[in-house]
Amino acid sequence: MDKYSFLNAAHTAYFADLYEQYLENPDSVEPSWRAFFQGYDFGSENYGMDGEIIEGVSTQIPEHVHKEFQVLKLIDGYRTRGHLFTKTNPVRARRRYAPTLEIENFGLSQNDLDTVFNAGEILGIGAQKLNVIIDHLEKIYCDSIGVEYMYIRKPEEIKWIQSKLNINDNQPNFTAEEKKHILKKLNEAVSFETFLHTKYVGQKRFSLEGGETLIPALDTLIEKASKYDVKEFVMGMAHRGRLSTLTNIFGKSAKDIFSEFDGKDYEQEVFDGDVKYHLGWTSDRITDSGKKINLNIAPNPSHLETVGAVVEGIVRAKQDDKYPENPSQVLPIVVHGDAAIAGQGLVYEVVQMAQLDGYKTNGTIHIVVNNQIGFTTNYLDARSSTYCTDVGKVTLSPVLHVNADDAEAVVHAMLFALDFRMTFKRDVFIDLLGYRKYGHNEGDEPRFTQPLLYKAIAKHQNPRDIYAARLMSEGVVDQAYVKQLEENYKSKLEENLEDSRKEDKTVITAFMQNEWENYTSVQEDEMMKRIDTTYSKEGLSKIADVISTLPKDKKFIRKISRLVESRRTMFDEDKLDWAMAEHLAYGTLLEEGHDVRISGQDVERGTFSHRHAVVKVEDSEEEVVLLNTISDNQGKFFIYNSLLSEYGVVGFDYGYAMASPKTLTIWEAQFGDFSNGAQIMLDQYISAAEDKWKLQNGLVMLLPHGYEGQGAEHSSARMERYLQLCAKDNMYVADCTTPANMYHLLRRQMKANFRKPLIVFTPKSLLRHPRVISTVDEFANGSFQMLIDDKQAEVSKIKTLVFMTGKFYYDLLEEREKLERDDVALVRIEQLFPLPIDEIRNILSKYKGADDVVWAQEEPRNMGAYSHMLMHLDEAKTFRAASRRAYSAPAAGSAVRSKKRHQEVIDYVFDKTKNNQR
Secondary structure, eight states: OOTTTTOOHHHHHHHHHHHHHHHHOGGGSOHHHHHHHHHOOTTSTTBOTTSOBOTTSOOOOOHHHHHHHHHHHHHHHHHHHGGGGOSOOSSSOOOOOSSOOOGGGGTOOGGGTTSEEGGGGGGTSOSEEHHHHHHHHHHHHSSSEEEEOTTOOOHHHHHHHHHHHHGGGGOOOOOHHHHHHHHHHHHHHHHHHHHHHHHSTTOOOOOOTTOTTHHHHHHHHHHHHHHTTOOEEEEEEOSTTHHHHHHHTSOOOHHHHHHHHTTOOBSOTTOOOOOGGGOOEEEEEEOTTSOEEEEEEOOOOSSTTHHHHHHHHHHHHHHHHHOSSOGGGEEEEEEEEHHHHHHOHHHHHHHHHTTOTTTOOSOOEEEEEEOSEETTEEGGGTOSSSSTTGGGGGGTOOEEEEETTOHHHHHHHHHHHHHHHHHHOOOEEEEEEOOOSSSSSTTOOGGGTOHHHHHHHHTOOOHHHHHHHHHHHHTSOOHHHHHHHHHHHHHHHHHHHHHHTTOSSBOOOOTTTTTTTTOOOOOHHHHTSOOOOOOOHHHHHHHHHHHTOOOTTSOOOHHHHHHHHHHHHHHHTTOBOHHHHHHHHHHHHHHTTOEEEEEETTTTTOTTSOOOOSEEOTTTOOEEOGGGOSOTTOOOEEEEEOOSOSHHHHHHHHHHHHHOTTEEEEEEOSSGGGGGGGHHHIIIIITTHHHHHOOOOOOEEEEEOOOSSOOSTTTOOOHHHHHHHOOTTSOEEEOOOSHHHHHHHHHHHHHSSSOOOEEEEEOSGGGGOTTOOBOHHHHHHOOOOSEEOOTTOOGGGOOEEEEEOTTHHHHHHHHHHHHTOSSEEEEEEOEEESOOHHHHHHHHHHTTTOSEEEEEEEEETTSTTHHHHHHHOGGGGGSEEEEEOOOSSSSOSOHHHHHHHHHHHHHHHHOTTOOTTO
């Protein structure tokens, strides 16, 4: 290892430039460097290109030149480790790290402080004394802002960051008017929390106190972003500081917030609402430069990081729809808590999406409101990493750690983050290091668990008073100015409080109301009405032509070519399978102007190789997407294989559907029960968002389901969990058995003038089952059937009436034919929620001669739809239940055992005496 091995790319470039300068004009180089270059021929074979000294060549370096190397090493130390020695913690002493940045650790001494070193050139300050270089480095890297970036692998990004940091020594340089504006917003943040604290004593508000500088930082971000021609912001944040952000940034009237604090009832009977610090908001803001920016803050549950995935999906939908030429015009901001960003795995999933084709949003600004504590858990118990933001290094994103007490530094860091995002279209993280004035909520006592910290906090001035004192010392404002700011703002709050107490009801404004203005909220009765999903045979034939014709000038794997060409054959032979149901549903919707987005693990081909929506050219892997070639005026078809994530991707696609109701947005699980990795999204958003937040959403979840002996995780999609979440009018749940019904189900989702989440239990073995086919006429002129009667049954002969759902129908049908039983009717329930109760009762009336009514399912007794039927249909309590016995696992691992249990259920359906499976 030679003496120069510590040099990084930036140093190497510096030496190269200096050496070229020497070659052109030796006298232009400082004498010690001149002597150094004279002693070494860098272009000769005696000097290795990677910096090693070849044996036999002198290694005697002039002392001053050797010291230059040591100064460069010192500079590198500040760039790499300076963030460990900053003044960023307002209420605690920094942890100690070794080695420090003392010059003695770099082979330098106090005697060198007055020596001029050329190394200052790479900092942009020219040749300078060592003490000047150190002072410059301290201001850049060790003041109120600590910057982590040296792990970035793109030299152009590192160079950009270093140039940016060198400007004004990385110190804010605001005009007097800008400083006054920062003070104004800071005053609003402090005064708002103080007002709530006195008017609503003891009520939870999850105040921003200790991190109020977030408000002027966000305000400045919006103003500056408008100069980059940003048109829309979408923000996600948990409860901490949310009320202040809603009022002081997003323009929500304080009157409405006070009304929510007073606990009034809502104006809508069917709307249950949520706590005030979970609600979303949308507004338009006119910036100081006169530009209009649309602001959105997404509603969120108490699962702190869940909203981050939703925000990214909302942003991508807006970018795809309105700004395809310049997606950067929609800017996502995600505000995290320190304990949450370090502890929640979803953050990693979302960060990994940042540069993927199906999920990228041209960079997110991540802001951590760092309280240094999670409820009662100290940061030392909350993470193993040095910083809570270390997840940002996964995508080599720069991280800025900022003292939340230094208002100007916080605003300065925010502007840096914006510039980076707009320049490189990548994520950037700001760690806003502050504190939490009260406990986790205002009724909690934090001194129980952090007595020393909260003694320090109790004595600590708020950021507004700190900044006001600073501006008064600078002569920018006086005491009267500060007092007037506070009085004016509090006077407005008092007026809003009076106005709010004149209202009897709380009115909740819907999130993103502009996108949803043409859609209505409906209850269950509307959900049950037939919707016209017909489409002409001629139109279907045209689409069938397109999706069965590959480009002639490209080479495809023969098996793929035959498969694609068979689509036309199916159409001509009037035998359409499941894949055709999907393709024709998507194609017709695209022709009608809708967009279609499908995402999930391996969806392009399909886990079971049935879809092939993306076809690869054999010799180049070029992608051919036939559904994007239907016509000139069609909608856009997007399909993306996802990263191996459920929680993050379901959240993303839910957000996409939230922002784009005109898009059929689909997430498909590889196997149905893999969706349990996204259970929080199901519980907090998909099943409850309309009731909590007035949010409609048309997300479709395709969940492969069916017992084919593939073990516990590859059999059940856990339909019982979805059905347990069903209530009133919150979603559709379907388990189709025919391609035509699947086709009409997907079309119904878009043709309705409302949106509900749709859960579809899709087949595996039925994808190519010879009996699972539909006619072209059923596609063209049919509609979605919530229940399918037994067309083969002669009513007078029926003694046993069997209700079932999904794939199990074909197993029972095969058995009926084998047994030659004409006294058994098999009736399929295709829509499990809302349950078609009237149609079921009509069937019971029709087959009133049947003395044996059965509910049959392939799932264990404690799973599947049995409990759902008992809950929603009184008559089901009298049905004979045929199922596997109750088990903890959905299915046996042994294919032999699984087949045996499956047959026992089938036997019991046809012979009530064979009750072994119970």
